[in-house]
Amino acid sequence: MYGQEEVAITPGMQRYIDRSDAYLKRRSAYIRDVVKKWRFDTIAVHGLYSMQDALEDYQGSIIEPCFMSPAQAFRDSDEMAAALAYLIPSWTYSRIANPTTYYYEWTLALLEGYGFDGKTSACSTSSGMAAIAAAVQPFLVHTKHHVHEPRNFVATSQCYGGTFQLFSVRLMEERDIECRWVHNPEDLDEWASKIDKNTRFLFGELPSNPGLSFFDIQAVADLAHSHDIPLICDSTVATPALLRPIEHGADIVVQSATKTLTSSGTGVCGAVIARNNLTTHIDNESLKRDFALYIKYLPNRDSGPNLHPMQALLTLNDMRTLRSKVDLLSTNTMKVAQFLDEHPGVEEVAYLGLPNHPHHELASKYMWLADAEFDERYGQPVNRYGHLLSFNVRGGPEQTRKFFDGLQRIWRATDLGRIKSVATIPAISTHQQQGADARKLAHIPPNLVRLCVGAEHPDDIIADLDQALNALTRKSVASLTGTGT
Numbered sequence: 001m002y003g004q005e006e007v008a009i010t011p012g013m014q015r016y017i018d019r020s021d022a023y024l025k026r027r028s029a030y031i032r033d034v035v036k037k038w039r040f041d042t043i044a045v046h047g048l049y050s051m052q053d054a055l056e057d058y059q060g061s062i063i064e065p066c067f068m069s070p071a072q073a074f075r076d077s078d079e080m081a082a083a084l085a086y087l088i089p090s091w092t093y094s095r096i097a098n099p100t101t102y103y104y105e106w107t108l109a110l111l112e113g114y115g116f117d118g119k120t121s122a123c124s125t126s127s128g129m130a131a132i133a134a135a136v137q138p139f140l141v142h143t144k145h146h147v148h149e150p151r152n153f154v155a156t157s158q159c160y161g162g163t164f165q166l167f168s169v170r171l172m173e174e175r176d177i178e179c180r181w182v183h184n185p186e187d188l189d190e191w192a193s194k195i196d197k198n199t200r201f202l203f204g205e206l207p208s209n210p211g212l213s214f215f216d217i218q219a220v221a222d223l224a225h226s227h228d229i230p231l232i233c234d235s236t237v238a239t240p241a242l243l244r245p246i247e248h249g250a251d252i253v254v255q256s257a258t259k260t261l262t263s264s265g266t267g268v269c270g271a272v273i274a275r276n277n278l279t280t281h282i283d284n285e286s287l288k289r290d291f292a293l294y295i296k297y298l299p300n301r302d303s304g305p306n307l308h309p310m311q312a313l314l315t316l317n318d319m320r321t322l323r324s325k326v327d328l329l330s331t332n333t334m335k336v337a338q339f340l341d342e343h344p345g346v347e348e349v350a351y352l353g354l355p356n357h358p359h360h361e362l363a364s365k366y367m368w369l370a371d372a373e374f375d376e377r378y379g380q381p382v383n384r385y386g387h388l389l390s391f392n393v394r395g396g397p398e399q400t401r402k403f404f405d406g407l408q409r410i411w412r413a414t415d416l417g418r419i420k421s422v423a424t425i426p427a428i429s430t431h432q433q434q435g436a437d438a439r440k441l442a443h444i445p446p447n448l449v450r451l452c453v454g455a456e457h458p459d460d461i462i463a464d465l466d467q468a469l470n471a472l473t474r475k476s477v478a479s480l481t482g483t484g485t
């Protein structure tokens with residue numbers, strides 16, 4: 001097969017291989033004996049960037065250096081040949097790998113693998129959508145003997161708008177790969193009824209954006225594995241500070257690191273994080289053994305969804321305080337949700353932290369602030385539910401737009417995961433392209449507002465919402481009595 005050619009190993013190449021084997025052994029021991037014993041915050045701050053790395057290779061720089069160079073130079077032809085045949089760890093060319101994205105990948109692999117006793121690895125991508133495409137496509141290949149066999153996969157219908165388009169248009173309409181939507185992901189029988197021998201993987205977004213739907217990860221993972229297929233989770237909304245699907249049985253996690261992982265909002269980026277030795281009936285040993293490394297070395301090398309090293313460093317810097325930031329954002333959001341829940345201008349609030357949310361109980365089973373038991377403020381496990389909520393404005397689409405236009409502090413933008421509060425109306429923005437029927441499928445009514453609460457003082461966010469909501473009732477009362485201006 002092209003690209004998989006056996007290489008003849010010269011004695012010179014062998015010397016490089018021996019040297020890098022020793023390096024890889026040292027790295028494994030460092031991960032096993034040091035990094036895996038750290039708490040979440042220490043991993044988020046340091047990842048795999050060690051003092052030894054800094055002093056030996058990077059002139060003592062305490063922050064991971066940003067390597068802008070597209071290409072790596074080699075000492076001689078033996079090193080080049082060994083590197084290009086992937087026989088030694090190297091980076092070669094920034095479309096394939098890069099020293100800065102390497103540290104970004106390891107931090108994410110270790111955070112998603114926190115509390116999981118197996119090995120995880122990560123592949124950086126240029127966006128969350130690139131991560132989703134890179135995660136699903138290797139399972140949709142034609143197998144050797146059946147070029148025209150039907151292929152399908154099963155996915156939660158409540159998902160990010162871009163994911164919906166990728167699955168329904170790019171894969172289903174354009175490539176004849178059937179996407180079977182699960183409408184009620186809490187219902188295990190619905191998942192089970194959609195799987196057959198041509199199913200390649202299960203995909204679930206949780207909590208979903210913006211619908212906050214949820215499912216029992218362990219049960220769905222067990223179901224997938226009983227069919228010898230993987231479970232892929234998009235857990236962008238939770239981040240590893242609150243939820244790590246791999247420890248509950250998922251095989252692969254995709255992150256739109258653009259969101260809460262880069263809460264400062266400095267760019268678009270993503271990652272695929274996978275457990276080693278995942279479950280699939282696709283006959284491909286390197287894909288099974290280390291999926292993230294496989295997509296990095298082969299499919300992504302050839303399609304090029306690589307992350308810019310500058311963005312990798314910006315995101316690394318944002319991730320160092322992830323846990324405490326997500327805690328603050330979550331507690332702020334809880335206060336805002338409670339305020340909205342009691343406001344007469346609001347029909348309904350959907351926040352996983354509110355006991356009236358249909359998925360509150362299930363979310364409470366899975367969403368825990370990492371290491372709360374080692375945090376002196378808590379001293380015990382605490383549930384946290386993230387900073388995404390949605391609510392329905394009373395009075396229909398027009399009132400909803402009026403309320404939205406009245407916001408003064410909260411930004412109107414199709415964005416979430418920010419340190420600044422941001423709101424959108426999904427029906428006219430993120431979920432506009434898919435049309436009314438698909439919006440119904442995804443539970444997106446026209447009076448739904450998605451709000452992602454930031455790190456401002458919650459009183460100021462509440463005041464902004466209050467004035468915009470009260471302006472609606474004032475106006476409608478005024479127009480009824482004929483005294484309005």
Ligand SMILES: *Cc1c(COP(=O)(O)O)cnc(C)c1O
Nearest residue numbers: 127128129160209236256258269
């Ligand atoms: C934003 C988002 C994506 C897409 O990520 P990009 O970085 O914008 O490509 C995927 N999934 C979820 C849940 C998202 O919120």
